[in-house]
Amino acid sequence: xxxxxxxxxxxxxxxxxxxxxxxxxxxxxxxxxxxxxxxxxxxxxxxxxxxxxxxxxxxxxxxxxxxxxxxxxxxxxxxxxxxxxxxxxxxxxxxxxxxxxxxxxxxxxxxxxxxxxxxxxxxxxxxxxxxxxxxxxxxxxxxxxxxxxxxxxxxxxxxxxxxxxxxxxxxxxxxxxxxxxxxxxxxxxxxxxxxxxxxxxxxxxxxxxxxxxxxxxxxxxxxxxxxxxxxxxxxxxxxxxxxxxxxxxxxxxxxxxxxxxxxxxxxxxxxxxxxxxxxxxxxxxxxxxxxxxxxxxxxxxxxxxxxxxxxxxxxxxxxxxxxxxxxxxxxx
Amino acid sequence: xxxxxxxxxxxxxxxxxxxxxxxxxxxxxxxxxxxxxxxxxxxxxxxxxxxxxxxxxxxxxxxxxxxxxxxxxxxxxxxxxxxxxxxxxxxxxxxxxxxxxxxxxxxxxxxxxxxxxxxxxxxxxxxxxxxxxxxxxxxxxxxxxxxxxxxxxxxxxxxxxxxxxxxxxxxxxxxxxxxxxxxxxxxxxxxxxxxxxxxxxxxxxxxxxxxxxxxxxxxxxxxxxxxxxxxxxxxxxxxxxx
Numbered sequence: 233x234x235x236x237x238x239x240x241x242x243x244x245x246x247x248x249x250x251x252x253x254x255x256x257x258x259x260x261x262x263x264x265x266x267x268x269x270x271x272x273x274x275x276x277x278x279x280x281x282x283x284x285x286x287x288x289x290x291x292x293x294x295x296x297x298x299x300x301x302x303x304x305x306x307x308x309x310x311x312x313x314x315x316x317x318x319x320x321x322x323x324x325x326x327x328x329x330x331x332x333x334x335x336x337x338x339x340x341x342x343x344x345x346x347x348x349x350x351x352x353x354x355x356x357x358x359x360x361x362x363x364x365x366x367x368x369x370x371x372x373x374x375x376x377x378x379x380x381x382x383x384x385x386x387x388x389x390x391x392x393x394x395x396x397x398x399x400x401x402x403x404x405x406x407x408x409x410x411x412x413x414x415x416x417x418x419x420x421x422x423x424x425x426x427x428x429x430x431x432x433x434x435x436x437x438x439x440x441x442x443x444x445x446x447x448x449x450x451x452x453x454x455x456x457x458x459x460x461x462x463x464x465x466x467x468x469x470x471x472x473x474x475x476x477x478x479x480x481x482x483x484x485x486x487x488x489x490x491x492x493x494x495x496x497x498x499x500x501x502x503x504x505x506x507x508x509x510x511x512x513x514x515x516x517x518x519x520x521x522x523x524x525x526x527x528x529x530x531x532x533x534x535x536x537x538x539x540x541x542x543x544x545x546x547x548x549x550x551x552x553x554x555x556x557x558x559x560x561x562x563x564x
Numbered sequence: 565x566x567x568x569x570x571x572x573x574x575x576x577x578x579x580x581x582x583x584x585x586x587x588x589x590x591x592x593x594x595x596x597x598x599x600x601x602x603x604x605x606x607x608x609x610x611x612x613x614x615x616x617x618x619x620x621x622x623x624x625x626x627x628x629x630x631x632x633x634x635x636x637x638x639x640x641x642x643x644x645x646x647x648x649x650x651x652x653x654x655x656x657x658x659x660x661x662x663x664x665x666x667x668x669x670x671x672x673x674x675x676x677x678x679x680x681x682x683x684x685x686x687x688x689x690x691x692x693x694x695x696x697x698x699x700x701x702x703x704x705x706x707x708x709x710x711x712x713x714x715x716x717x718x719x720x721x722x723x724x725x726x727x728x729x730x731x732x733x734x735x736x737x738x739x740x741x742x743x744x745x746x747x748x749x750x751x752x753x754x755x756x757x758x759x760x761x762x763x764x765x766x767x768x769x770x771x772x773x774x775x776x777x778x779x780x781x782x783x784x785x786x787x788x789x790x791x792x793x794x795x796x797x798x799x800x801x802x803x804x805x806x
Contacts (some may be wrong), residue, residue: 423663427671430660436622437654439646439675439723495662 239418247560255403259396260459268395274508275402276464281407281488281500283456286413288486289495290422291449292429293343297354298485300361301331301454302386303310305461307365310377310471313389320390324462331458332451339450342445346432355479362477377473379465390466398467405463406501414497425449429495487529491536493543502544570597571629573758574619577747579628581618587626588614590782596727597774599748601759603647603773603790605766605803611782612762613655616731620652621645647675651725655732657712661705665696665715666706671720681724689718692751710741717748727758734765742768766803770794 259268262294268406280302288294308327313317318326344355365371379391390401414424424445427435436442465471475481488507493499511534514525540546575595582588589611596602606612618625621642621657630637637645642652660668669686676682690697696718699707704715713733720728730749734742739748742765750772753759765767770776773790793799 290740423667423671424674426663427660430662431658433642433672434654434658434660436642437646437652437658438672439643439670439718441643 259399259509261381266512267393268399270508270512272395272399272402272467273546274504275399275406276460276467277484277504277508278501279402279406279460279463280457280485281492281503282409282413283453283458283460284485285489285495285500286425286456287449287453289499290429291425291446293446293450294347294351294486295450296351296479296482296486297356297358298453298457299479299481300354301335301457302359302461302464302481302485303473304331304334304364304454305369305458305463306465306471306476307371307377308458309462309465310379311371313379315373316378317415319388319526320462320466321388324459324466327458327462330454331454332554335451336447337456340445343446343450355482358477358482359479362473365473365477371473374472374474376470376475377465378470382468391469395467402467405459409459410497410501419496421448422447426495454526487533491533491544493545496543496545499543499545500517503552506544565626570600571597573598573633574760575629575631575633576615576619577629577631579615579618579630580626581623581628582626583614583623583640588782589618590784592628592779592784594777594784594787596758596760599753599756600762600774601753603769603776604760604762604779605644605764605769605776605793605799606779607764607803610680610779612779613731614782616729616762620650646723649724649726650729650731651720651723653716653720653731653733655735657698657709657716659704659707659715659719661703661726663704664701665704665707666700668715669696669722671731672719677735683754685722685724689721692721692748693718710737710744713737713741713745714748717745717752721752721757725757727760728752730759730761732762732764734763746772754791766799767794770799 240248258271262271281299281314283301284295287298305324305327308330309320309323312323312326313320338357342350342357366374373498381389381391384391394396405439424435424440427438427440428442428445431539432442464476472551484507488503489500490503491499491506492501492503507529510528511525514528518524518528536544540550572595577593579589580587581653592611592615593747594602594604596793601690604615615625617623619630619637621637621640622643627639632645632648632650633662637648640648646652660671663671666686667761669689673682673685676685690700693714695711696714699711699715700772704712708714717728717730717733720730733749737745746768749759753772761769762774770790770793775790776790777784778786778793786793786796
């Protein structure tokens with residue numbers, strides 16, 4: 233318990249408990265399918281954001297191609313069901329291992345790249361993966377994978393009629409990921425990542441094996457994003473390469489973490505809440521003006537990057553700072 | 565080239581190094597005896613930093629030899645050199661900006677796994693740099709230039725190095741602070757740690773260096789004790805302003 237709440241003050245703990253309580257009763261308050269769908273998407277995107285954050289936020293290596301692991305997670309539950317009738321209880325961890333292995337293999341060469349070169353390379357790799365999935369027969373090509381099957385046992389195959397079951401299950405998984413990251417964030421491993429983000433050369437000069445920790449971060453990041461992909465596929469019961477592995481999805485994953493607070497534990501969750509609410513509501517209200525929701529995103533991102541480079545999580549501190557300055561100005 | 569009869573800890577012989585096809589260091593040789601302060605002087609672009617980067621494994625030498633405790637360290641990666649006892653304080657400080665000063669120091673002790681030893685080192689470093697202790701909880705980025713340089717040196721000391729390599733520690737600091745930093749360097753040398761210092765500020769450095777080499781156009785051209793070089797006519801003309 234101390235490892236989780238150790239560095240928070242009483243106010244923050246109370247706030248966290250209130251948010252958690254709200255998260256628990258939310259699907260009971262809102263009976264509309266729209267809101268329940270939104271809640272599930274928030275949980276899934278929180279996981280994606282937290283996954284990206286390990287690599288992009290803590291280690292400082294901005295990947296613009298994490299949709300590749302999102303897709304990999306989805307395919308690993310979809311295809312194992314299609315070919316082997318494998319239960320997602322096994323397929324999901326399998327997909328995470330696969331994603332970590334994949335990250336290890338491609339991480340070896342591409343993690344030598346720095347900054348922009350790395351960002352562009354990951355972007356290109358995700359595009360390659362999409363084309364491969366579209367063109368292979370084995371992955372059903374552009375048709376995508378349909379997982380819906382009435383005859384399957386709902387608990388064993390995670391196919392529920394009531395979306396609340398998905399919500400609670402996914403919320404529990406998200407909380408588990410959150411707790412793991414929170415604990416890790418105080419462990420040496422994450423401190424090594426922060427030094428690499430701070431200065432790679434200096435990290436090496438104090439004896440930290442930079443490439444080893446970079447690759448571990450990349451593997452962990454890939455595994456968490458793959459988990460998110462699996463959960464999404466399991467919830468939608470259908471996916472295709474065009475909706476999973478695009479640049480758009482990659483950028484959304486980045487946005488979730490950057491909006492909320494890059495390199496923070498709770499940032500991605502806040503980011504997911506904002507991005508998903510914005511995305512779903514603008515799409516339903518402004519859907520007839522095609523693309524307007526994307527314009528709104530763009531504006532919001534510009535505002536946040538300009539005024540809150542640390543993400544929305546730094547907003548209270550900024551306001552306090554502003555108020556203090558005003559007070560000081562008044563007394564003068 | 566041998567200036568003292570002490571046991572050599574670092575020996576560089578006819579080093580050639582550069583970037584891509586461009587050779588910057590053509591023929592640099594020097595050696596450092598155990599517990600000595602060795603200064604490498606030279607103007608901008610003379611090849612000082614490239615020599616250091618070859619020494620610490622950041623660039624691959626094109627020729628020549630680099631020996632550490634009698635063994636070749638050509639091709640050894642920077643983090644492994646750190647494990648062998650070579651501590652590098654890079655030019656321009658390079659702190660971990662988001663971490664607190666204390667965390668910066670603790671990361672410097674990455675190689676030390678024993679908790680007791682770790683705290684002992686931290687205490688010693690704080691004793692050496694009381695100013696750093698005052699700032700322990702502050703984020704490294706918010707320190708002044710001189711304080712950052714102190715933290716960088718303190719961080720380099722945390723791993724119990726045999727050799728401390730300082731790349732232009734006086735860079736961008738005001739004269740009063742430069743003197744202060746050099747006082748610390750002397751203090752560290754008194755603890756028995758070998759010091760290799762690369763500097764543009766020749767007059768101050770020569771005052772406390774045991775031996776010094778001057779690099780010009782990628783070659784070692786002058787060498788001698790600090791006192792000798794201070795009175796050397798060529799050095800005076802080129803680096804000491806007349």
